[in-house]
Amino acid sequence: MKFFVDTANLEQIKQAFDYGILDGVTTNPSLMAKEGISGEANILEHYAKIANMVDGDVSAEVISTDFQGMIEEGQKLAAIAPNIVVKVPMIREGVKALSWFTANGIRTNCTLVFSAGQAILAAKAGATYVSPFIGRIDDTTWAGMQLIYDIVEIYANYGFATEVLAASIRTANHIKECAIAGADVVTCPLKTIEGLFNHPLTDIGLEKFLADYNKLNG
Numbered sequence: 023m024k025f026f027v028d029t030a031n032l033e034q035i036k037q038a039f040d041y042g043i044l045d046g047v048t049t050n051p052s053l054m055a056k057e058g059i060s061g062e063a064n065i066l067e068h069y070a071k072i073a074n075m076v077d078g079d080v081s082a083e084v085i086s087t088d089f090q091g092m093i094e095e096g097q098k099l100a101a102i103a104p105n106i107v108v109k110v111p112m113i114r115e116g117v118k119a120l121s122w123f124t125a126n127g128i129r130t131n132c133t134l135v136f137s138a139g140q141a142i143l144a145a146k147a148g149a150t151y152v153s154p155f156i157g158r159i160d161d162t163t164w165a166g167m168q169l170i171y172d173i174v175e176i177y178a179n180y181g182f183a184t185e186v187l188a189a190s191i192r193t194a195n196h197i198k199e200c201a202i203a204g205a206d207v208v209t210c211p212l213k214t215i216e217g218l219f220n221h222p223l224t225d226i227g228l229e230k231f232l233a234d235y236n237k238l239n240g
């Protein structure tokens with residue numbers, strides 16, 4: 023399972039990269055705004071910086087909601103670097119745009135996916151990745167993880183090549199559950215990935231090992 027970090031913060035991306043476990047980056051307009059990045063030139067420049075920091079895929083989202091606008095924006099984003107993937111919302115015009123990008127060799131990430139039906143549409147349109155939002159489904163008291171199980175099973179049934187990129191991951195347990203479900207990728211903030219480190223027995227065990235060593239070696 024690949025680990026993507028879900029941020030536009032360069033320091034967080036560097037920290038994730040330094041662990042040696044980073045496979046890519048996802049961003050969205052909210053995350054770009056959080057970093058204070060605005061204006062087309064600055065946005066393109068920021069994506070270029072991120073794409074240069076990692077070997078893996080970097081999702082850059084269009085903000086147009088009409089077919090022509092998405093195509094024009096997507097082409098500009100894809101031209102930044104070979105590892106840029108164009109992120110497109112799951113709306114009617116978005117599915118048309120996904121199909122166009124597929125036909126024209128531009129890789130895509132279909133975002134804002136909240137149902138298996140939407141995931142089928144994304145796969146039929148040839149999306150490289152589909153992004154089901156687990157945490158936001160959990161926020162509504164529905165079971166976000168079930169969507170990952172359903173999509174993984176459906177895609178396996180038909181051999182769809184679209185990769186399941188579990189997004190809106192809020193806990194380390196979500197990451198573990200996604201691995202059990204067979205998600206291809208999880209994307210989450212660095213601190214959620216870091217939650218995987220935590221176990222009190224590791225800390226207690228290390229403290230004892232070092233104390234025993236120091237008894238004899240001072």
Ligand code: G3P
Nearest residue numbers: 028048157158189190191
């Ligand atoms: O990539 C989608 C992700 O950023 C959404 O996460 O926590 O805002 O629901 P969240």
